[in-house]
Amino acid sequence: MRIVSAGQMRSIDSNAINYFGIPGSILMENAALAVVREIKIILLKDEKKSLRGLRAVILAGKGNNGGDGLAVARHLCVLGMEVTVFLFGNPAELQGDAKLNYELFQKMGEKIIPVEDEKQLRLFKLALMQSQVAVDALYGIGFKGEIPESLAGFIEDLNKADLPVVCVDIPSGLEADTGKVHTIAVQGDVTVTFGLPKLGHFLGEGLIYTGRLVIDQISIPEKVIGEEKIFAYLLTDEVIRPLIPARHILGHKGTHGRAVLIGGSLGMSGAVILAGKSALRCGAGLLQIVTPEAIAETVDLGVIEATVWPAKDYEMLSVNAWSVIQERLQGADACAVGPGLRQTESFLNVIKNILIETDVPVVLDADALNLISREPDVLSLRKGRGNLILTPHPGEMARICGCSIDEVQENRLKIALAKALEWGAIVVLKGAGSVVASPDGRVFLNPTGNAGLGTGGTGDVLTGSIMSWIAQGVPPLGAACMGVYLHGKAGDVLKDQFGLSGFTASEVADCLPRVRKEIEQLGDF
Numbered sequence: 393m394r395i396v397s398a399g400q401m402r403s404i405d406s407n408a409i410n411y412f413g414i415p416g417s418i419l420m421e422n423a424a425l426a427v428v429r430e431i432k433i434i435l436l437k438d439e440k441k442s443l444r445g446l447r448a449v450i451l452a453g454k455g456n457n458g459g460d461g462l463a464v465a466r467h468l469c470v471l472g473m474e475v476t477v478f479l480f481g482n483p484a485e486l487q488g489d490a491k492l493n494y495e496l497f498q499k500m501g502e503k504i505i506p507v508e509d510e511k512q513l514r515l516f517k518l519a520l521m522q523s524q525v526a527v528d529a530l531y532g533i534g535f536k537g538e539i540p541e542s543l544a545g546f547i548e549d550l551n552k553a554d555l556p557v558v559c560v561d562i563p564s565g566l567e568a569d570t571g572k573v574h575t576i577a578v579q580g581d582v583t584v585t586f587g588l589p590k591l592g593h594f595l596g597e598g599l600i601y602t603g604r605l606v607i608d609q610i611s612i613p614e615k616v617i618g619e620e621k622i623f624a625y626l627l628t629d630e631v632i633r634p635l636i637p638a639r640h641i642l643g644h645k646g647t648h649g650r651a652v653l654i655g656g657s658l659g660m661s662g663a664v665i666l667a668g669k670s671a672l673r674c675g676a677g678l679l680q681i682v683t684p685e686a687i688a689e690t691v692d693l694g695v696i697e698a699t700v701w702p703a704k705d706y707e708m709l710s711v712n713a714w715s716v717i718q719e720r721l722q723g724a725d726a727c728a729v730g731p732g733l734r735q736t737e738s739f740l741n742v743i744k745n746i747l748i749e750t751d752v753p754v755v756l757d758a759d760a761l762n763l764i765s766r767e768p769d770v771l772s773l774r775k776g777r778g779n780l781i782l783t784p785h786p787g788e789m790a791r792i793c794g795c796s797i798d799e800v801q802e803n804r805l806k807i808a809l810a811k812a813l814e815w816g817a818i819v820v821l822k823g824a825g826s827v828v829a830s831p832d833g834r835v836f837l838n839p840t841g842n843a844g845l846g847t848g849g850t851g852d853v854l855t856g857s858i859m860s861w862i863a864q865g866v867p868p869l870g871a872a873c874m875g876v877y878l879h880g881k882a883g884d885v886l887k888d889q890f891g892l893s894g895f896t897a898s899e900v901a902d903c904l905p906r907v908r909k910e911i912e913q914l915g916d917f
């Protein structure tokens with residue numbers, strides 16, 4: 393599913409109106425009708441029932457988002473609801489379609505309360521208590537920065553109120569391009585967005601504030617949308633399903649991919665065990681693990697289905713490991729370097745050798761990335777071959793980029809894309825709302841996952857899964873998308889079972905086959 397920035401949406405809007413010839417008032421009317429449909433679903437479990445006698449409170453801003461809200465107010469009145477509009481902004485400031493809808497609603501003689509300051513807060517609280525639904529039409533994609541101080545109290549009361557909140561286009565206070573909330577934002581139960589979903593619905597805190605996202609094309613023709621150069625896509629079941637490799641009935645472990653996992657060190661055998669387990673849980677046919685002598689037996693017991701190849705190092709892998717690695721990579725379909733590796737300076741030469749002397753698709757994670765942060769140019773050694781995947785968390789990304797974690801988090805999409813283009817590699821920037829950036833300039837946003845995944849070892853599980861999918865023939869970009877999507881989905885299944893804490897990385901790995909199967913069977917009757 394395509395995702396747009398505010399600017400792209402405005403350009404699509406303007407082309408629909410100015411070139412294709414759909415009046416803005418029709419787009420606004422369709423937007424309002426889409427919101428009303430959702431309100432009916434929320435309030436009337438049973439279609440046949442009427443909204444008559446129910447109450448709605450609508451917060452309307454001074455722009456077109458407010459215009460949508462005033463059109464919603466008109467429709468709800470016609471359907472028999474009692475509607476109170478709190479108008480934040482001087483009516484004289486309203487223009488165009490918003491002004492039209494203000495005047496139409498005013499003619500209906502319903503309640504419009506202009507809000508200049510917090511005096512109306514008491515009235516607002518009363519309206520909230522008496523209503524069954526609230527509509528947030530304060531700000532839409534035109535919003536940037538901080539909610540004005542004078543409005544903060546209204547949003548606080550709205551967020552505290554015990555009634556469903558429907559956000560028009562985007563929760564007010566959430567920035568459409570970044571998902572940033574500077575001070576406060578409306579907590580939506582449902583957000584009805586128009587045209588295409590926005591970046592801010594999935595980045596930053598977007599997933600939290602947006603609630604259930606409903607997308608209505610409001611009659612903007614595909615022809616108009618198609619002309620926009622869109623670069624961002626949302627990962628969904630439908631996107632992932634075709635990527636899942638089929639299992640040929642005559643297949644065997646030799647045809648299901650050979651993966652080589654390189655990592656582990658004395659005291660950090662768990663990371664490489666988790667990555668190995670995950671690789672097998674995703675279906676790799678053969679798994680070979682190169683690891684230091686000191687933990688070879690531990691790893692062997694930890695992943696009994698794998699073969700373990702001790703390197704000529706005792707505690708941590710160094711350049712001495714190159715001969716074993718080189719041998720194992722002969723005929724490998726994919727490899728991963730990093731889980732539990734720790735950082736022996738000389739191992740950087742092994743990474744360079746892998747990148748230069750082999751063409752095996754490689755996933756670099758954890759300490760492999762930390763080692764490379766000493767010589768970031770190494771990452772361009774595979775430029776243009778599309779078979780290098782990096783899976784940094786924000787801290788590792790910051791180290792490689794030589795900036796702060798805050799800077800990474802403030803510009804997740806921009807930094808991931810810039811580095812994917814610079815290194816010619818696929819960059820998986822982990823964290824809430826993982827971003828998969830491709831060297832071809834596209835980014836894929838992942839909506840699955842939750843805070844419960846913030847537990848040790850889940851990054852190793854992700855690395856093993858991406859390696860496994862590549863080994864089974866999934867193209868590296870698809871494998872990276874599958875990895876983050878299924879990883880998050882497994883976390884969501886475990887959250888439903890255990891809540892937001894207490895499930896472990898091992899359980900995430902063990903849950904991967906289940907979520908893969910659920911997606912595989914989508915649409916099967």
Ligand SMILES: NC(=O)C1=CN([C@@H]2O[C@H](COP(=O)(O)OP(=O)(O)OC[C@H]3O[C@@H](n4cnc5c(N)ncnc54)[C@H](O)[C@@H]3O)[C@@H](O)[C@H]2O)[C@H](O)CC1
Pocket residue numbers: 401405419420423453454455456457458459460530531532533534535536537538539540560561562586587610
């Ligand atoms: N196809 C569509 O997407 C349609 C979208 N519609 C709706 O129009 C809004 C966008 O409307 P716009 O007038 O551009 O801006 P907003 O209503 O989002 O914002 C109002 C106004 O607020 C000002 N502002 C911005 N940031 C701040 C701030 N931090 N503090 C105070 N004021 C701020 C800014 O000047 C804005 O002009 C879109 O979301 C949809 O809801 C169409 O109606 C239907 C088709």
Ligand SMILES: [K+]
Pocket residue numbers: 457528529530531532559560561562563564
């Ligand atoms: K809004």
